[in-house]
Amino acid sequence: MKLLFTLFLSSILLLAGQFRLKLWEKNTTFGQFLNNHHIDATKFYAKVDPNDLKYFTSIMAGAPYFESVKNTKEHLEKLLIPIGEEMQIYIYKDKNNSYNYSIIPIKYKLIKDEISFELKKSCYQDLKELTNNPHLATYLKKIFKDTFDFTKLQKGDKITISYEQKSINGIAWGEPKIKAVLIQGSNKEFFAILENDKYKILSNNIQTKSIKVTKKRYLVFKQPLSHMRITSKFTYKRWHPILHRFRPHLGIDFGGHVGTPIHAIADGKVIFAGWIRGYGKVVKIAHGNGLISLYAHQSKIYVKKGQKVKAYQVIGALGNTGLSTGPHLHLGIYFHGKPVNPAHYINKKIALNSTTFYKKIVQKVSSLPKALKENEKRIYKKLANISNNKPYFWKDFNATISLDLTQGISIAQKKGSLNAVSN
Ligand SMILES: [Zn+2]
Numbered sequence: 001m002k003l004l005f006t007l008f009l010s011s012i013l014l015l016a017g018q019f020r021l022k023l024w025e026k027n028t029t030f031g032q033f034l035n036n037h038h039i040d041a042t043k044f045y046a047k048v049d050p051n052d053l054k055y056f057t058s059i060m061a062g063a064p065y066f067e068s069v070k071n072t073k074e075h076l077e078k079l080l081i082p083i084g085e086e087m088q089i090y091i092y093k094d095k096n097n098s099y100n101y102s103i104i105p106i107k108y109k110l111i112k113d114e115i116s117f118e119l120k121k122s123c124y125q126d127l128k129e130l131t132n133n134p135h136l137a138t139y140l141k142k143i144f145k146d147t148f149d150f151t152k153l154q155k156g157d158k159i160t161i162s163y164e165q166k167s168i169n170g171i172a173w174g175e176p177k178i179k180a181v182l183i184q185g186s187n188k189e190f191f192a193i194l195e196n197d198k199y200k201i202l203s204n205n206i207q208t209k210s211i212k213v214t215k216k217r218y219l220v221f222k223q224p225l226s227h228m229r230i231t232s233k234f235t236y237k238r239w240h241p242i243l244h245r246f247r248p249h250l251g252i253d254f255g256g257h258v259g260t261p262i263h264a265i266a267d268g269k270v271i272f273a274g275w276i277r278g279y280g281k282v283v284k285i286a287h288g289n290g291l292i293s294l295y296a297h298q299s300k301i302y303v304k305k306g307q308k309v310k311a312y313q314v315i316g317a318l319g320n321t322g323l324s325t326g327p328h329l330h331l332g333i334y335f336h337g338k339p340v341n342p343a344h345y346i347n348k349k350i351a352l353n354s355t356t357f358y359k360k361i362v363q364k365v366s367s368l369p370k371a372l373k374e375n376e377k378r379i380y381k382k383l384a385n386i387s388n389n390k391p392y393f394w395k396d397f398n399a400t401i402s403l404d405l406t407q408g409i410s411i412a413q414k415k416g417s418l419n420a421v422s423n
Helices: 002-018 030-036 041-047 050-057 123-131 134-143 374-389
Strands: 020-023 064-069 076-082 087-093 099-105 109-118 158-168 171-184 188-195 198-205 207-215 218-220 230-232 235-239 246-249 252-255 261-263 268-276 280-288 291-301 314-318 328-335 338-340 349-351 357-365 399-404 408-413
Touching: 030 041, 041 099, 050 087, 050 099, 109 123, 109 374, 123 134, 134 158, 134 171, 158 374, 171 374, 188 374, 268 291, 280 314
Parallel strands: 171 399
Antiparallel strands: 020 064, 064 076, 076 087, 087 099, 109 158, 158 171, 171 188, 188 198, 207 357, 218 349, 230 252, 235 246, 252 328, 261 314, 268 280, 280 291, 291 314, 291 328, 328 338, 399 408
């Protein structure tokens, strides 16, 4: 017996790819089927154990089966007829070239899969379209039947399911086994996990929270002249060469030739371009965050008030206009109206600490993980992560076949691929 069993298994293994999926025709008895294939039904039935007879007489129309034919004459080589999720009738030719049978286990692959989707039509519709598996939604509803009314799901709610599915040659076989589910609504979430053949279900109100985000911003300042030669530093006390008295010098003077291009030290907007007594031809640029730069004594101005400028863009030419002893650029930088030392800004990355802004964002806070055990938490996090990052992915089964001896057979077909199963 053991030898025989092993023999069967290995032959199935060898021939797994050669079987074609077919559906049992209406009003066809097993005897008629044999006759159609030129097999003596009486001879065959003589070999059938009375206890096994029921399997041959109860094959229903539409039931899936797998057959292997030798040539175009449809000469039957082997036949597999499932008689439940686990077992099947195996019909084969024995040594004496006559047909015999055995009841053997169905050889299937167990596929572990996760799917995640946003509700569009209904849980049933969406799941059927996504997975071609009509049973997933039915089982999902069963899990939550005492906890949650599925008609209350709203468009946009997220459902993530981890399940196992038996598969024969890419055909989903039998019923899926849902391992864990995460349903995320706008203000409530449900988590179900299979433990010892029972579902543990947890629900949780999701809190929506506004949080302040402090974002540091930086501004990099360029130099106003390609070659910088400082002739006068920033100081609060300086002997003024023309006025002949101590005057603060609230900027830096750079010596140079008349006509030397002057560059904007950072991105900004021209807020003044014109004449100021003492400063001569002047450009002022606002850089945002309370920072303004001023370029004085220019010979020429190339920009207009209101114009946006880029860092290092030429805005004018060095000159000697206004109260000046010789051609130079006077650069001033003002922070919220107060003069600051440009030496602390030029060629430096400045953190705009005092202008840190606050942004309100909405964050959904789930307290569910706290109520979970370590292994449950891991699965919850896995599903939540799939829900966040991988909106749709699933195993693409050609068709789903469910064989349930008590409820009959249901088949969901996709792309008419039912007859093209053999590899
Ligand atoms: Zn100066």
